[in-house]
Amino acid sequence: IVMTQSPDTLxxxxxxxxxxxxxxxxxxxxxxxxxxxQKPGQPPRLLIHDASTRATGISDRFSGGGSxxxxxxxxSRLESEDSGMYYCQQYGSSVxxxxxxxxxxx
Amino acid sequence: xxHLYQSGPGLVKPSETLSLTCSVSGASMTGYFWTWxxxxxxxxxxxxxxxLYTGRTNSSPSLKSRVTMSVDTSKxxxxxxxxxxxxxxxxxxxxxxxxGWNDIWGQGILVTVSS
Numbered sequence: 642i643v644m645t646q647s648p649d650t651l652x653x654x655x656x657x658x659x660x661x662x663x664x665x666x667x668x669x670x671x672x673x674x675x676x677x678x679q680k681p682g683q684p685p686r687l688l689i690h691d692a693s694t695r696a697t698g699i700s701d702r703f704s705g706g707g708s709x710x711x712x713x714x715x716x717s718r719l720e721s722e723d724s725g726m727y728y729c730q731q732y733g734s735s736v737x738x739x740x741x742x743x744x745x746x747x
Numbered sequence: 748x749x750h751l752y753q754s755g756p757g758l759v760k761p762s763e764t765l766s767l768t769c770s771v772s773g774a775s776m777t778g779y780f781w782t783w784x785x786x787x788x789x790x791x792x793x794x795x796x797x798x799l800y801t802g803r804t805n806s807s808p809s810l811k812s813r814v815t816m817s818v819d820t821s822k823x824x825x826x827x828x829x830x831x832x833x834x835x836x837x838x839x840x841x842x843x844x845x846x847g848w849n850d851i852w853g854q855g856i857l858v859t860v861s862s
Contacts, residue, residue: 684841684852685792690848690850728791730792730848730849735794735807736797738791738792738793738794739791
C-alpha cells in the first residue's frame, strides 16, 4: 500500500493552524494509520494511532481524522517546537510510511 | 520508563552482513511486537521487520530474502541481521516497540556501507 502525503512543505506563522493529508492507495482496515513528528537528528515521535487516538502525553492541539483512504493530521495554534517532518504510516496491510510533509514555522 | 538502545558496527563492507542489537530497559518484552525501521540520509522511513516476543515474524517484501530477526526475552534484547549489503543499505537504523504503530524508539544508529 502506497501512502501519499501532501503538501510537501507547509510554511506557517505561530498561532495558525495546519492540516496535513495522507492518502492510501487502498482502503485501510480498522483505520490503521499512525502519525509521527520528527525533528532533525532525533527519532520519530508517535502522535496519533488508529487514525484519531492521541498517543500518551501528546497535546490536544494535535488531532487525527479520516477513514478508508484519506486521513488528516490537524495541528492547531502552531508553536515553534512543531517544526519538522511529519510522517504517516499504515499498518493495516504490512507496513509502509509516507514520504513526509515538512512544516516550517515562520 | 521504557528505553531502547541500539548497538553494532557503524561501518560495514559491501556484500557483508549488517548485525545490530537492541537492548530493552524499563519493561518486559512480552505482549509487544519489536520492530526495525531504517531511514536513509535525507529520506523517509522504511519498515524492515517485526517480531512478536513469541518469535512470530514478518518482514518487508523487498528485504525479506536478506533479513533475519531474533528475540531473546531473557536478555531483553532483539537483533537484526541484513545480509549482502550494498551502499543502498546505508541508513540510520532504529529499533522500536509497537503493535502496528510504534510508540517507543531508540535513538538510532548510523550504519554506512563502504569499502
